[in-house]
Amino acid sequence: MHGIEFDIAHLLAGSLVLVSLVQLYQVRLQSLLNVFALHAVVLSLSVAWQAYIQGAPHLFVTALIALVFKGMVIPVVLGRIVRRLGIHREIETVGGIGLTMLAGVAMVGLSMVVMLKVTAGDDPIAREDLAFALSVVLIGLLMMVTRRNAVSQVVGFMSLENGLILAAAGARGMPLVVEISIAFSILIAFIVIGIFLFRIRERFDTVDVGALDRFRGDRQ
């Protein structure tokens, strides 16, 4: 039916979706960051496999960037921020874990229904990569919507971006310049968010974004 190439690509991309769902399940910030690092490692493996089967050496650079920045630097720095802010407590979620997980699985189902129809007749590896990438993006969005803690929203944003990289690697033909500039803009966004976290905390004594609502004029 298919060769071992497709099977391994499927395995790695599927594991990425699984790790996304594991991320959704975590209720403690430190374990969330650990799972995020794992997410980036799985992504870099997946991209490296794409580089190998497509014979595209520049994708190895992408994999390396994902491994170094997202797998090591960002989780470590976020971990230090969490420790400095002193928030090792539980994350409050809107709607509870069970419901969020169900919504996550529904996102996976939705993206498969959409992507497999839209890309009919394409290269199978690209198709399944796109389908899984869309579900990683949707789960990242879901995480940003359901979490109230600013740090976990940042993690949701970063894992969303991991999904975009998976899609780009599967689709053959993202130039290296674009990839590097995306990596650096993510890094800059991360720095800005980090500064912002401390500002929120100075102003409101918490990083729970629910506290921001009270300061919005249009809510009554």
Next chain:
Amino acid sequence: MAVIFDFIVQGVQMFVVLAFAPLLTGFVRVVKARLLRRRGPPLLQPYSDLARLLGKEVVLAENASWLFRVTPYMIFAATWVAAALVPTFAGGLIFSWSADLIAIIALLASARFFLALAGLDIGTSFGGIGSSREVMFASLAEPAMIMIVFTLALIAGSTQLSTIAQIMALPEVGLRVSLGLALVALILVAIAENARIPVDNPATHLELTMVHEAMVLEYSGRHLALIELASMLKLLLYVSLIACLFVPWGIAEPGVAPSGFLAGLAIYVLKLAVGGALLGLFETSIAKMRVFRVPELLGVALMLGLLATLFRFVSGSF
């Protein structure tokens, strides 16, 4: 002549599962005791326990109905049939046309139904707690099991166990993320269904969080012996199910020489020993969960089952 031989093999299969079930339970207990640096009971202790219980008289509560007395036999019969249908040492047995995964789930579910009714029958509070918890866990474990069956059936093109085992042994199945997810989900379901440690503690009658033991608290004598034997059979069933679905090598094909069956039997005993040792290791390395967290664990199993089916659709749609 061939038909008679097939009947003999099927009969041997039925008695092999019955004879090995207490041995497996005893083996898991020995492994756990050794890991805790205790001497532990001897390997054959479950057989002596069963013999002792069979020799004792039955003490019935005054308000026990006929259902309470019938239930142990129903549970034992349903579980024994289910365990005998799983291919253990030989595939393609004479009754394997009925060894459908969904039929096995249904047999176990009907056993559970009667056990929950019996727990409620006497009207003690412990029985009621046990029954309500058992049914709560089952409402999540059974859908998870069905999703696992769907995944396997989509890959193998059949829900019949010996066919699935034959297809799984072929190299064409390849490396599949769906199978890995299904395996993890099946292990979680098996742990919950057999009341093993993160979910329930099989070694005590004294815990407030117990599930299975709470339901059978009122049973004594031969009734209790049958229920205990049924739960040992269930453990054996799940271990052999995992073995025949995910490690299907070494099952004797239909029509081989008797020495082939002996080799299959030896490999089966080896698989049981490995499964029992892993179970003992897992149980000693983990703490028991709060009862209200168990639905989360089973929810994970359900989610993995769903994901396995979805992933299978993706890779199967090309």
